[in-house]
Amino acid sequence: MDHVSPCEAEARPYNAVSSRWRALFGGAARKVPLDAGFGCPNRDGALATGGCIFCNARGSGTGLGSRMPLAGQWAYWSQRLRARWGQELALVGYLQAFSNTHGPAARLAAVLRELAALPDMAGLCLATRPDCLDAEKIALLAAFPVKEFWLELGLQSSNPATLARIRRGHDAACFAQAVRTAADAGLKVTAHVMAGLPGETRADWDATVDFVNALPVAGVKFHNVYAAKDTELARMHLAGEAPLPELEEYADFVACALARLRPDVVVHRLHADPAHGELVAPAWAGARRRLHNTIAEVLRVRGVRQGMNRTERT
Numbered sequence: 001m002d003h004v005s006p007c008e009a010e011a012r013p014y015n016a017v018s019s020r021w022r023a024l025f026g027g028a029a030r031k032v033p034l035d036a037g038f039g040c041p042n043r044d045g046a047l048a049t050g051g052c053i054f055c056n057a058r059g060s061g062t063g064l065g066s067r068m069p070l071a072g073q074w075a076y077w078s079q080r081l082r083a084r085w086g087q088e089l090a091l092v093g094y095l096q097a098f099s100n101t102h103g104p105a106a107r108l109a110a111v112l113r114e115l116a117a118l119p120d121m122a123g124l125c126l127a128t129r130p131d132c133l134d135a136e137k138i139a140l141l142a143a144f145p146v147k148e149f150w151l152e153l154g155l156q157s158s159n160p161a162t163l164a165r166i167r168r169g170h171d172a173a174c175f176a177q178a179v180r181t182a183a184d185a186g187l188k189v190t191a192h193v194m195a196g197l198p199g200e201t202r203a204d205w206d207a208t209v210d211f212v213n214a215l216p217v218a219g220v221k222f223h224n225v226y227a228a229k230d231t232e233l234a235r236m237h238l239a240g241e242a243p244l245p246e247l248e249e250y251a252d253f254v255a256c257a258l259a260r261l262r263p264d265v266v267v268h269r270l271h272a273d274p275a276h277g278e279l280v281a282p283a284w285a286g287a288r289r290r291l292h293n294t295i296a297e298v299l300r301v302r303g304v305r306q307g308m309n310r311t312e313r314t
């Protein structure tokens with residue numbers, strides 16, 4: 001689950017979404033995972049069947065989509081989160097699993113109607129692929145009645161060879177077009193990017209950050225690459241075909257990216273969180289506190305501040 005902890009320190013050298021939400025909602029916020037049962041064209045045969053090499057059959061979801069209506073999921077998670085963090089906790093719905101605009105616009109419209117009826121929703125984040133959007137779907141999203149809405153779009157890398165290698169099924173131009181169209185409609189877009197993808201160099205990573213900087217992107221999520229069970233990446237890694245970054249290397253990726261990133265971009269995550277039981281490698285990807293602390297220490301020691309090394313691109 002994606003968290004913005006009420007206990008996390010506010011003084012960060014980057015534009016953290018937790019700070020934004022504290023100011024916006026007047027207190028701490030937590031994401032509520034919601035699974036609307038969407039699929040993905042990169043898995044269901046519409047585009048391909050194998051999926052991205054790092055993706056398993058859960059598609060980063062809770063798996064509740066086929067078993068529980070959205071209202072039931074919302075009630076279940078809201079009660080648990082508020083029992084733990086307090087009744088004043090702001091709740092932000094999060095449709096993470098698979099591609100949440102895949103399929104006909106009418107289906108998206110029906111899901112959005114269900115979501116709009118959920119009680120006490122402070123915000124909504126909805127993740128999808130850039131090739132699962134058109135003008136009609138973007139208009140539906142832009143009209144969603146909530147105080148804070150984020151459209152999350154996967155890019156992972158701007159390098160065409162990497163996108164082919166990870167079997168992404170779309171190119172960087174598709175991502176750029178979707179970002180521009182969504183931003184023109186008034187949507188805030190969060191870009192997902194991955195550091196340490198097979199075959200990538202530091203120059204590739206820097207180029208991806210610069211590519212994002214040059215687009216009307218309002219937010220970013222940094223993900224470390226990890227091999228999950230039952231994925232092509234796990235097979236490649238175990239066969240010695242896909243070495244994965246060390247923890248210190250990943251912390252360096254994050255530090256350099258933050259230093260290059262436009263100061264106005266809201267940082268939603270600094271690393272991925274493997275689901276329970278799915279991690280194959282590297283082991284450090286499952287040690288959340290150690291990972292968090294290592295990144296924080298690298299930022300502190302280097303005096304990193306978001307945007308301090310920004311490279312202008314036209």
Ligand code: SF4
Pocket residue numbers: 040041042043050051052054055056059097098099129154
């Ligand atoms: S686009 Fe997302 S859900 Fe689809 S295969 Fe890739 S990672 Fe999985």
